[in-house]
Amino acid sequence: MEGKSIFRTMRLPLSHLPTVLLIVGYPIYWLELYAFRAGRGNTTPLAWIIFCIFALIVLYRNYTRLVAGARDFCVRFSQEPLSLRLLLVVAGIGAGVISLCAFYAALLPPHLVQESDLLNYHLTLPRQHLIMHSFKHIPWSTADLYLLPIDFSLAPYWLATNLPNKFPQFLFFAGIIPVSFNLVRRFSGNNFLSLCLIVLAVFGSHSVGIQAGTAMLDLALCYLFLAALDSFLGGAILISALEFVFLFWSKSFIPLQLGLTFMALFCLMFVLKKWFMYKVDWNLGREIEAGTLNKKKLQQFAVLFLICSIFIAGPFIAKSMYYAGTPLFPFKVGILNPGNGLDRNSPQWQSLLEKSKQCVTTRDDYGAGRSLKEFIGHFWLIAVPEEGVNNRYDYPVGLMYLLFVGPFLYVFISSLRKKKIGLLPFFVVVYWLVWWVGSQQTRFLFIPILLMFISVIATNKFQSRILIIAMLIALFLTGLSVFRAHRADFGCASWEVLRPKDRELIAMSKTVNRNQPVKLNYPDVAFADFEVDVQDTNSVFVLQH
Amino acid sequence: MNKGIKNNSGQNKFLGWINGWDAYFIAVTLLYLLWRARVFFERCVYP
Numbered sequence: 001m002e003g004k005s006i007f008r009t010m011r012l013p014l015s016h017l018p019t020v021l022l023i024v025g026y027p028i029y030w031l032e033l034y035a036f037r038a039g040r041g042n043t044t045p046l047a048w049i050i051f052c053i054f055a056l057i058v059l060y061r062n063y064t065r066l067v068a069g070a071r072d073f074c075v076r077f078s079q080e081p082l083s084l085r086l087l088l089v090v091a092g093i094g095a096g097v098i099s100l101c102a103f104y105a106a107l108l109p110p111h112l113v114q115e116s117d118l119l120n121y122h123l124t125l126p127r128q129h130l131i132m133h134s135f136k137h138i139p140w141s142t143a144d145l146y147l148l149p150i151d152f153s154l155a156p157y158w159l160a161t162n163l164p165n166k167f168p169q170f171l172f173f174a175g176i177i178p179v180s181f182n183l184v185r186r187f188s189g190n191n192f193l194s195l196c197l198i199v200l201a202v203f204g205s206h207s208v209g210i211q212a213g214t215a216m217l218d219l220a221l222c223y224l225f226l227a228a229l230d231s232f233l234g235g236a237i238l239i240s241a242l243e244f245v246f247l248f249w250s251k252s253f254i255p256l257q258l259g260l261t262f263m264a265l266f267c268l269m270f271v272l273k274k275w276f277m278y279k280v281d282w283n284l285g286r287e288i289e290a291g292t293l294n295k296k297k298l299q300q301f302a303v304l305f306l307i308c309s310i311f312i313a314g315p316f317i318a319k320s321m322y323y324a325g326t327p328l329f330p331f332k333v334g335i336l337n338p339g340n341g342l343d344r345n346s347p348q349w350q351s352l353l354e355k356s357k358q359c360v361t362t363r364d365d366y367g368a369g370r371s372l373k374e375f376i377g378h379f380w381l382i383a384v385p386e387e388g389v390n391n392r393y394d395y396p397v398g399l400m401y402l403l404f405v406g407p408f409l410y411v412f413i414s415s416l417r418k419k420k421i422g423l424l425p426f427f428v429v430v431y432w433l434v435w436w437v438g439s440q441q442t443r444f445l446f447i448p449i450l451l452m453f454i455s456v457i458a459t460n461k462f463q464s465r466i467l468i469i470a471m472l473i474a475l476f477l478t479g480l481s482v483f484r485a486h487r488a489d490f491g492c493a494s495w496e497v498l499r500p501k502d503r504e505l506i507a508m509s510k511t512v513n514r515n516q517p518v519k520l521n522y523p524d525v526a527f528a529d530f531e532v533d534v535q536d537t538n539s540v541f542v543l544q545h
Numbered sequence: 546m547n548k549g550i551k552n553n554s555g556q557n558k559f560l561g562w563i564n565g566w567d568a569y570f571i572a573v574t575l576l577y578l579l580w581r582a583r584v585f586f587e588r589c590v591y592p
Contacts, residue, residue, distance in 0.1 A: 383577070384577065384580045384581070384584070385581065385584050386584070387584075387588075388584075388588060399573070399574065399577045402573045402577055403570055403573060403574070406566075406569050406573065407566065407569075462566055464564065464566065464567050464570070466567035466570050466571060467566070467567070467570050470570045470571070470573070470574045473574055473578075474574075477581070
C-alpha cells in the first residue's frame with residue numbers, strides 16, 4: 001500500500017542512525033530546557049540512552065542483512081584479481097588509519113582553531129539557554145537569531161558529559177560512508193568495484209578528512225542531504241522529509257541557496273524536456289525506476305516537509321521575526337514589522353543592523369572575485385593549498401576532487417549531447433553555480449563534490465588501476481593531513497587540550513556569583529556553566545545592548 | 546576492469562597499457578604533487 005510506505009520508520013537502515021541523533025535530540029532539548037533542568041548548562045544522559053537503545057534495536061533488526069552483506073563482500077572480493085585485492089587492502093589500511101585518528105580526535109572536547117564556530121555559538125547558545133531556562137533572545141548574541149535546530153538537537157549529547165564533547169559529529173562522518181555506498185549501489189547496479197571506489201573516494205577526500213573528528217557541522221549537513229536522497233529513493237518518505245527539514249533549516253542561507261538551486265534546476269529541466277525533448281534519468285544512464293519519482297511521492301514529501309518545518313524551524317523563525325523583523329536573519333533585517341522585540345530607535349537595533357550587514361558581507365571574504373578568469377581558475381585553485389595549508393577559498397578540497405572533476409564534466413557534457421539529463425549531475429552543476437555567486441567557501445561544496453564522486457563512480461566507467469593508484473595517493477595525503485591536524489593532541493588528557501580561556505572559565509565557575517550574569521568581553525564561552533553577558537567587543541557575534 | 550587501449554601489434558606497450566583517462570589521472574596527480582611540493586618548499590624557505 002502506498003499510504004503505508006511513508007511510515008516505514010522501523011525499517012531504518014543502520015546507515016541512517018545519525019538521523020536518529022537529531023530526531024531524539026530535538027524534543028529532548030526542549031524537555032531539558034523546561035522540564036528536567038539538570039543545572040549549570042548540562043543535560044541528563046537521557047538523549048544518549050534513548051539513542052543507544054534505538055541503535056541496538058536497529059542493529060538487531062539489520063543483523064542478518066549485515067552478516068549476509070559481509071559474506072557477499074568476501075565472496076566478491078576473493079573473485080577479483082590479486083593485484084586489485086592488494087590495492088584494496090592498502091586502501092582499507094589507509095581508511096582505517098584516518099578513521100582511528102578521527103575517532104581519537106572526536107573523544108576530546110572542542111578546542112581546535114577550526115572549531116571556533118562551535119565555541120562561538122553552536123554550543124554556547126544552547127548552553128546559555130539551558131542556564132537561563134528560557135528560549136528568549138540572548139541580548140548580547142547576534143547568532144541567537146540564526147536558525148539553530150541542529151545545534152539544539154545535538155546539545156543534549158554535547159552537554160551530557162563533564163566537559164562538552166563533540167562525538168555526535170563523528171557519527172555523522174561515519175554515516176556519510178554507508179549512505180554514499182547505498183546511493184552508488186542504487187545507481188551502479190551493485191557493481192563491486194564501484195562500491196569499493198566510493199568508500200575510497202570519501203575517505204581520501206581532503207575536505208572530508210580535514211573535518212573528520214572535529215566539531216564542525218558541515219559533514220553533518222552533507223550527510224543529511226545524501227541521507228534524505230537515499231531515504232527518498234528507498235521509499236521512506238517520512239525519514240527523508242525529516243532529514244531534509246534539518247538540512248534545509250540548518251543555516252539562514254541554506255533555504256535561499258537550496259530554493260534557488262531547485263528552482264533553477266526544475267526550470268532548466270522543464271525547458272530542456274519540453275522544448276528540446278531531453279530524457280531525464282536519476283544519474284547518467286540510470287533510468288528513473290517506476291515509482292521512485294512520481295507525483296504522489298513528491299506531494300507526500302512536500303506535506304511532511306511543511307509539517308515537520310513548523311515544529312523544527314518554527315520557533316527559530318518566529319524568534320527572528322519578532323526581534324529582527326525577518327524570518328531569515330541576517331538577511332533583510334527589518335523587512336517585516338511583526339512584534340516589538342526590539343525598539344527600532346534603540347542602540348541595540350542599530351547594532352543589529354550593523355552586525356547583520358557584517359554577517360552578509362562575509363560572503364566576499366573568500367575567493368578573489370567572480371570574473372570569468374577567476375571562474376576558470378577556481379576549478380584548480382579550490383583543490384590546492386596556496387599559502388601554508390589553506391587557500392583563498394578557505395581550505396583545499398584536495399586531489400580526489402581533481403581526479404573526478406574531469407570525468408564528471410566529460411560525462412555531463414556528453415550526456416547533454418545525447419539529449420539526456422542526469423538529475424544528480426545537473427543538480428551538481430546548478431548548485432556549484434549558485435555557490436559561485438554566493439559564499440565561495442569550499443566547506444559549502446561538500447554536497448556537490450560527494451555527488452560528483454557518486455555520479456562518476458556509479459557510471460561504472462573509469463575503473464582503471466591507474467585511477468585506484470591515484471586515489472591511494474590522495475588517501476595517503478589526506479591521512480597525512482588528518483594525522484598532522486591532530487598529532488599535537490595524541491596522548492593528551494581532555495583537560496590538557498583545552499584553550500587557556502576555557503580553563504579560566506571552568507575555574508571561574510567555582511567563584512562566580514550565579515545570581516547575575518557575569519560580564520565578559522569575548523563570545524566563545526561554551527565552557528561557562530554560568531550566565532554571561534558579553535560586552536565591549538567588535539566581534540560579529542556580539543550585539544551592543 | 547578497464548584494461549585500457551588494446552594494442553594488438555605488441556608495440557608501444559606502455560602507451561597501450563594506459564588509456565586517455567589514465568593519462569588524465571596521471572597528469573593531474575603529478576601536477577598536484579608538484580604544486581604541493583612547491584608550497585611546501587616555499588614554506589620551508591620563507592617560514
